[in-house]
Structures are given as structure tokens and as C-alpha cells.
Amino acid sequence: MPALKAIPLGGLGEIGLNMMVYETEKDIIIVDCGIMFPEDYMLGIDMVIPDIRYLYDPEKKEKIRGIVLTHGHEDHIGAIPYILRELNIPIFGTPFTLGILEEKLKEYDLPFRASLFTVKTGSSITLGDFEIEFIRVAHSIIDGASLAIKTPLGVVIHTGDFKFDQSLDKDLATDINRLAHYGDNGVLALFSDSTNIEKEGFTISELDIKNEFRTIFSEHPGRIIIALFASNIYRISELFSLAGEFNKKVMFSGRSLMTYTRVARKLGYLNIPDDMLVDEESIDYYRPEELLILTTGTQGEAMSALSRISVNDHKYIKIKHDDLVLLSSKFIPGNEKAISKIINNLYRRGAEVYYESISEIHVSGHGSKEELKLMINITKPKYFIPVHGEVKHLYQHKKLAVSAGISPSNSFAIENGDTLEFTEDRECIIGEKVYSGRIFVDGKGIGDVLTHTIKERAHLSENGMIVVMLVVDSKTSSIISGPEIVSKGFVFEDYFKELSGALHRLVMDVIEKNLTQESVDWVKVKDDIRRSLKKYLNKKIDRRPFIFPMITEI
Ligand SMILES: [Zn+2]
Ligand SMILES: [Zn+2]
Numbered sequence: 001m002p003a004l005k006a007i008p009l010g011g012l013g014e015i016g017l018n019m020m021v022y023e024t025e026k027d028i029i030i031v032d033c034g035i036m037f038p039e040d041y042m043l044g045i046d047m048v049i050p051d052i053r054y055l056y057d058p059e060k061k062e063k064i065r066g067i068v069l070t071h072g073h074e075d076h077i078g079a080i081p082y083i084l085r086e087l088n089i090p091i092f093g094t095p096f097t098l099g100i101l102e103e104k105l106k107e108y109d110l111p112f113r114a115s116l117f118t119v120k121t122g123s124s125i126t127l128g129d130f131e132i133e134f135i136r137v138a139h140s141i142i143d144g145a146s147l148a149i150k151t152p153l154g155v156v157i158h159t160g161d162f163k164f165d166q167s168l169d170k171d172l173a174t175d176i177n178r179l180a181h182y183g184d185n186g187v188l189a190l191f192s193d194s195t196n197i198e199k200e201g202f203t204i205s206e207l208d209i210k211n212e213f214r215t216i217f218s219e220h221p222g223r224i225i226i227a228l229f230a231s232n233i234y235r236i237s238e239l240f241s242l243a244g245e246f247n248k249k250v251m252f253s254g255r256s257l258m259t260y261t262r263v264a265r266k267l268g269y270l271n272i273p274d275d276m277l278v279d280e281e282s283i284d285y286y287r288p289e290e291l292l293i294l295t296t297g298t299q300g301e302a303m304s305a306l307s308r309i310s311v312n313d314h315k316y317i318k319i320k321h322d323d324l325v326l327l328s329s330k331f332i333p334g335n336e337k338a339i340s341k342i343i344n345n346l347y348r349r350g351a352e353v354y355y356e357s358i359s360e361i362h363v364s365g366h367g368s369k370e371e372l373k374l375m376i377n378i379t380k381p382k383y384f385i386p387v388h389g390e391v392k393h394l395y396q397h398k399k400l401a402v403s404a405g406i407s408p409s410n411s412f413a414i415e416n417g418d419t420l421e422f423t424e425d426r427e428c429i430i431g432e433k434v435y436s437g438r439i440f441v442d443g444k445g446i447g448d449v450l451t452h453t454i455k456e457r458a459h460l461s462e463n464g465m466i467v468v469m470l471v472v473d474s475k476t477s478s479i480i481s482g483p484e485i486v487s488k489g490f491v492f493e494d495y496f497k498e499l500s501g502a503l504h505r506l507v508m509d510v511i512e513k514n515l516t517q518e519s520v521d522w523v524k525v526k527d528d529i530r531r532s533l534k535k536y537l538n539k540k541i542d543r544r545p546f547i548f549p550m551i552t553e554i
Contacts, residue, residue: 001025002421002431004153006191006385009436010034010050013391013415016075017050017438020191020387024152027128028055028063030089031147031158032070035078036438049079050416051437055087065127066117069093070160071144072100073231081108082441090115092125094134096143099263100231121145121175136175137162140365141231142269146179153422154188157379161193161388163367164374167205172234176378183379188426190381192372194389194397199368204360209328210238212360217246222322223288224248225351227298227306228329230256233264235328236294240272243292251278253305253317254296280316288320298329300338302553303523310345311474311553319349327355328362372397376404383428384411385420464488465546466537468507468529474553477520483507487545499541506532522551 004024010017016036022029036048055061067089069077080091080101091114093101098116105114119125121136121143129152134145139161149156157179164174196203217224228235236257243250250272252258264270278286295317297304306325308314319325325346331339339355346353356362367375376384384406386397394413401411410428412420417436422428470482485503487496510528514520526549533547 003424004151004156004422005431006156006189006420006422007054007434008387008414008416008418009052009054010416010438011075011388012394012418015195015388015390017048017079018076018388019050019052019079020158021055022130022149022151022156023060023063024129026063027065027130028060029065029127029130029132029149030055030067032076032160033067033079033083034073034075036075047078047441049082049439049441051435051439052083052086054434054436061087063128064089065130066090066092068125068127068132068147069097069101070147070158071139071141072097073141073161076160077101077104080114081105081110082439084110084114088112088115090117092117092119092127092132094119094121094143094145095267096141096233096264096269097145099267100260103259103263122178133178135178136171136173138165138168138172138174138365139163140229140234142172142233142264146174148178148182151188153424153426154186154382155182156189156191157182157187157381158191158387159193159375161195161366162371162375163203163365164371165203165205165207167207168234179375179378187379187381188422189383189385189420189428190376190379191385191387192375192397193366194372194386194393195366196364196368197372197386197389197393197397197400199364200370201368202370203366203368204363206234206238206363209235209361209363210242213239213242213326214245216324216326216354216359216361217242220324220352221289222324223291223293223320224324224326225293225295225309225317226326226328227295229298230254230260230296233260233270236261236264237270237272239292239294240270240276243276246292247290248292249278249286249290250276251280251283251291251293252295253280253293253309253314256296257294283316288322293317297342298327298339299332299335300340300342302338307342310342310349312349313474319346319351321350323351325351325353326359326361327353329356330362330364331356369400372400373404376401376406381406382410382426383420383422386413391415464543465548466503466533468503468533468547468549470507470511470549470551472520472522472551472553477515479511480554483511499537502536502540503533506536522553525549526551 007021010019018032018034020031095118119134121134124133131150133148137144137146146160147158295305297306309317343353384401386394398411398413402408417433419431421431465488467486469484471480485500510532514525529549530547537543
């Protein structure tokens with residue numbers, strides 16, 4: 001066995017699923033453990049997690065000392081509940097990262113209490129052969145860390161997601177001194193975030209965004225509604241300070257906002273005076289200009305607060321003329337249509353809407369090209385390995401490293417499952433390929449996940465798929481058209497005709513049952529349809545196709 005191995009099990013060749021294994025003769029540590037949200041072609045899939053069968057080998061299992069987390073984004077912590085079911089491993093992270101993880105774990109019914117250990121940035125832990133220092137970095141979530149991992153062969157810097165936002169306060173900005181300290185003493189290898197390699201220059205500061213918001217606030221006397229990512233505590237805190245400047249109260253709408261801000265307040269990362277917060281129920285006691293509403297749903301998610309607001313289906317927030325809605329977010333590719341629909345509906349109800357292409361009200365959490373170069377120049381690694389990116393990003397980042405002086409033979413654009421082997425005399429080669437892959441998770445309940453719903457991609461092609469289409473009136477909750485049921489690669493067409501009568505009846509049963517309630521929860525209807533058809537087909541013909549209910553509200 002070489003003295004040190006680095007094995008990416010996710011995140012190299014894709015955005016999401018970040019997971020890296022560092023391994024010596026005696027010990028293994030895992031850095032991050034993320035999910036990816038399903039892409040369009042993964043119909044009926046709720047979530048994608050990395051396949052970690054490499055770690056199931058009893059010999060490997062024995063060696064695992066812990067999962068070390070860089071920060072609390074889903075693409076770094078989202079798969080932990082699933083992995084913990086298989087491997088009960090201690091987890092190490094900064095206070096906010098673990099605070100968020102703890103909330104997440106509550107939603108899953110784990111058979112044991114997860115062992116979480118808090119590590120503040122600036123301090124270190126020792127896990128077997130590895131001594132790991134958490135170095136503070138700026139990112140779009142607070143309390144992010146780069147890891148300086150001391151191995152028997154030398155120091156490995158694993159950057160996590162980062163940018164160098166130099167306008168931030170000292171206690172939030174990237175700790176350049178610590179990175180330089182390691183650079184001066186010799187870094188064996190740098191594993192660096194590649195997300196924004198295609199962006200020239202430096203990523204602009206969060207402070208510029210705040211100034212843009214200030215201008216907008218001063219030009220718009222009416223009510224302002226801002227949709228943003230709930231995890232962006234820094235931006236939320238800046239918006240509170242602006243609300244104070246403009247004598248506005250702040251109202252949250254959206255469960256994830258409540259959760260993230262509650263954790264941040266509890267841990268002292270967000271200071272909000274109680275008298276600035278307004279409950280949704282008391283919205284009518286305030287004049288429009290007295291309110292700043294913060295909400296979620298920037299990606300057009302169907303059940304989000306913003307989506308409900310846009311179709312006048314929100315219990316408390318009704319769009320008025322002179323409302324200004326700001327989408328302080330990036331349009332994640334694939335979501336453009338859903339987001340446009342919301343923007344169109346908001347205009348239809350009389351609001352003015354600002355979003356990324358017409359206003360500078362969002363900035364990325366990842367460093368641009370010059371910052372990526374800076375990271376290389378500060379840490380001066382012998383070897384360079386781009387991580388966190390699609391294949392094109394990894395290759396471009398490798399090229400950048402070479403232009404910054406890293407020898408081409410010491411830069412490795414590797415992908416998931418490739419093994420980097422470092423020998424005793426600090427040589428590095430690409431070793432044998434290990435198994436890596438994706439697991440698709442269908443459905444929310446983790447109990448289900450183990451027995452029925454974790455299925456590999458092959459399952460879809462083997463078992464086919466059934467789509468249930470339904471158009472409903474969002475105001476009256478009545479059916480406008482459907483349910484229409486179609487199948488793909490499932491059973492022969494003639495046979496499906498025989499089955500479809502029964503399937504149709506089952507779908508109608510589910511709908512009728514749910515329609516009796518006052519407000520219809522369409523997510524639940526979808527789950528119920530899925531469950532009901534699944535049960536029937538399993539029993540009747542012993543088949544398990546993917547079932548994909550599509551409910552369109554108009
Ligand atoms: Zn991140
Ligand atoms: Zn990330």
C-alpha cells in the first residue's frame with residue numbers, strides 16, 4: 001500500500017455529491033458527503049447520493065476514523081443521513097455546519113444518536129494518522145472551512161468551497177495567513193474548488209450587493225419582498241441591518257428560513273433584535289412600506305412560499321400594486337422555466353420584479369479565476385488536484401495551475417473512482433480505479449429507502465416507468481384535466497390497457513380522499529399516488545416501475 005491515497009467518490013466530474021477519501025495504511029478519513037439534486041432525465045427521483053461501496057469492505061470499514069465537513073451546504077452534507085444508516089461514523093465540523101446537520105438528522109429516523117463533534121475554525125483535531133486544522137474561508141454559507149490535513153507524507157490542503165471576499169469583517173473573511181503559513185512550510189498537495197473557473201477576475205464582494213440593496217431600498221418606498229437561499233446567513237444579517245436603516249420590520253416566510261436563522265441565532269452567528277421580527281399572522285397590522293419580507297423559492301420550487309405568493313395561494317402574503325419582489329439568487333440551470341413562470345405571475349399581480357439579469361442583487365459564493373490562482377500561489381503545493389466541478393471545469397482549472405507554475409506532470413484532472421497514490425518518497429501516480437457511482441433515492445422516508453426505494457440507475461431501464469398527469473385549478477383545487485396515465489418501457493401496450501383502468505381508479509381514490517381537506521397538499525397527493533400504484537403493481541404483477549406523478553396547478 002502506498003503511504004497515502006486520495007480517492008474521490010463524488011464531485012469530480014459533476015456539480016454535487018462531494019466526497020473525498022484520504023487513506024493511509026492504518027486510517028481513513030472522509031471529507032464531505034453530499035447529495036445532488038436530480039436532473040431532468042432522472043424522472044421520479046427525489047435525490048442522488050454517492051455510492052460508497054468502496055468503504056463497505058470490512059477491512060476499510062475498520063479503518064474509518066470520521067467524516068470531516070467543510071461546510072453546511074447540501075452538496076457537502078446532504079447524504080450523511082443515508083450513509084449513517086450503513087456506517088455509524090463520528091462526524092466533525094464547525095458549529096454552524098453541525099447545527100444544520102443536526103436539524104437535518106431530526107427528519108430521519110436513525111436507529112442511534114449520531115456522534116457529532118464541533119471544531120471551531122482555527123483549531124485542530126487528530127484522527128489516526130491525520131491531524132486536521134479547520135481554516136476559516138468565506139463562502140455563501142457562514143462557518144465554512146478549508147482543511148489543512150497533516151499526513152505522514154506532508155500537508156494536504158482541501159479547500160472546500162471558498163472565495164476571498166476581502167471586504168468582509170475579519171471574523172468572516174478567508175484566513176489568508178493560515179493558508180500562507182502552510183504554503184511557507186511546504187504543501188504536498190492542494191485539492192481546490194473549481195466551480196467558478198470560467199469566471200474571469202475576482203468575485204465581487206457581498207458588500208457591493210448590500211450597497212445595491214441600499215440603493216433599491218431608497219428608490220422604492222413600498223413593500224419589498226426578497227427571495228433568497230435560506231442558508232445565506234450573512235446576506236440575511238445584512239438585510240436586517242438595512243431594514244433597520246429604513247425603519248422596516250422583517251417577516252420570514254418559509255420553513256427553511258426559520259430553521260437556518262434559528263440555528264444561526266442560537267449559535268450567535270446572527271444577531272436580530274426580537275422587536276424587528278414580525279409574525280406572518282400580524283402582517284395586516286403594518287403598512288406596506290414598514291415591511292421587508294424574506295422568503296424562499298428562488299429556484300421556482302412548486303410548493304415554496306414564493307411560488308404560492310405568485311399564484312395568490314399564500315395564506316398571508318397577497319401581492320399588491322407597488323410591491324417590489326427581488327430574487328437574490330442565481331438561476332440554477334434547469335430551473336429557468338419554473339422561475340420565469342413565477343416572475344410572470346408576479347408581474348401579472350401587479351408587482352415589479354428584479355432578478356439576476358436586470359439587477360446586481362446576487363453574488364456567487366465561489367472564487368473566480370484570479371482567486372483560484374491566488375489560492376495556488378499562497379499554498380504553493382507540489383501537486384495540484386482540481387475538485388468540485390464538471391470535467392470541463394477540472395481541465396480548465398488544471399490548465400490554470402500549470403500557468404501558475406505547477407508542473408504539468410504534477411497536476412491531475414482525475415475523476416470519481418480514480419486513486420491518487422503518494423509514495424514514501426513523495427512521488428504521485430494515478431493508481432487503480434475503484435468503484436464509484438450514484439444511487440437514486442425515490443421517496444422521502446428513510447425506512448422505505450433501505451428496503452424499496454434506493455435503486456440504481458439500471459432499475460429505471462429494467463423496470464420502466466409510469467407517468468400520471470393531472471392538471472388542477474389552484475384556486476378551487478378541482479381537476480381541470482386528467483388523470484392521464486402513460487407508461488414507458490414497462491409492459492406491452494396491450495397489457496397496459498388492461499391495467500390502466502385499475503390504475504386510474506386508484507389515482508382517483510387518492511385524489512378524492514385528499515380533496516375533502518380544506519387546503520390540498522399536492523406533495524402529499526403525489527406521494528400517495530406513488531405509494532398506491534406501487535403497492536398495486538407489486539402485488540398484482542410483481543413489477544416495480546418508477547412512478548412519476550406530475551401535477552400542474554394553473
Ligand atoms: Zn457550498
Ligand atoms: Zn459545494
